[in-house]
Amino acid sequence: MRDDVNKIIKLISQKTYNNVTIGESEEIVEYFQDDNVIKFPYRIYYIDNSDEFIDSFNEQQKMIVHCIYSRSCDGFVRQKHMNSLLLMDYKDWPIPYIVKICDEYVLEILEMIYEILKDQDTERIKKFCLQNNVSFCKSYNRMISYWNEYYRFKYNNFHQYIGRKLFRDCFGYSKSMERRKNRSL
Numbered sequence: 001m002r003d004d005v006n007k008i009i010k011l012i013s014q015k016t017y018n019n020v021t022i023g024e025s026e027e028i029v030e031y032f033q034d035d036n037v038i039k040f041p042y043r044i045y046y047i048d049n050s051d052e053f054i055d056s057f058n059e060q061q062k063m064i065v066h067c068i069y070s071r072s073c074d075g076f077v078r079q080k081h082m083n084s085l086l087l088m089d090y091k092d093w094p095i096p097y098i099v100k101i102c103d104e105y106v107l108e109i110l111e112m113i114y115e116i117l118k119d120q121d122t123e124r125i126k127k128f129c130l131q132n133n134v135s136f137c138k139s140y141n142r143m144i145s146y147w148n149e150y151y152r153f154k155y156n157n158f159h160q161y162i163g164r165k166l167f168r169d170c171f172g173y174s175k176s177m178e179r180r181k182n183r184s185l
Helices: 002-011 059-069 075-086 095-101 107-117 123-131 133-151 162-170 175-184
Strands: 028-033 036-041
Touching: 002 059, 028 095, 028 123, 036 095, 059 075, 075 095, 075 107, 095 107, 095 123, 095 133, 107 162, 123 133, 133 162, 133 175
Parallel strands: none
Antiparallel strands: 028 036
């Protein structure tokens, strides 16, 4: 996979949105998966030029591209690549990217992801969330915070809010996870 990542990185445009002087945020997202640590930048600012090369890639390379751009500062780019990733027969390693994007504030992305995942077997995602219980509960609380700030008046019943449904139905969130998190701190 390292060779694939290096190949893709060479093709990513070094131009950034609004001429931002950095390509990646300093904030790093970190998860554990099996015996591996998965780290990626919270945001990237590179302009999406993947349409220039993605058709020539194999499935794994396409997954890598979609994961990279799921961290874009442009919500439309995040949504486009997450949608493409979710419609693939994705492996386990992209799951952290799927979970992370769901603690953000773009309602249309949450709706899209829920629509795709609600009828699928999400046991692999639930296993990942349990393995990363502390981070996952933090993501759940972050999702609530965005609901409270941006969507509370439109969706005044939190139990009907799509973010809550996504975390509970597809990711397996439960109150017992919070209790387990508190015991491990």
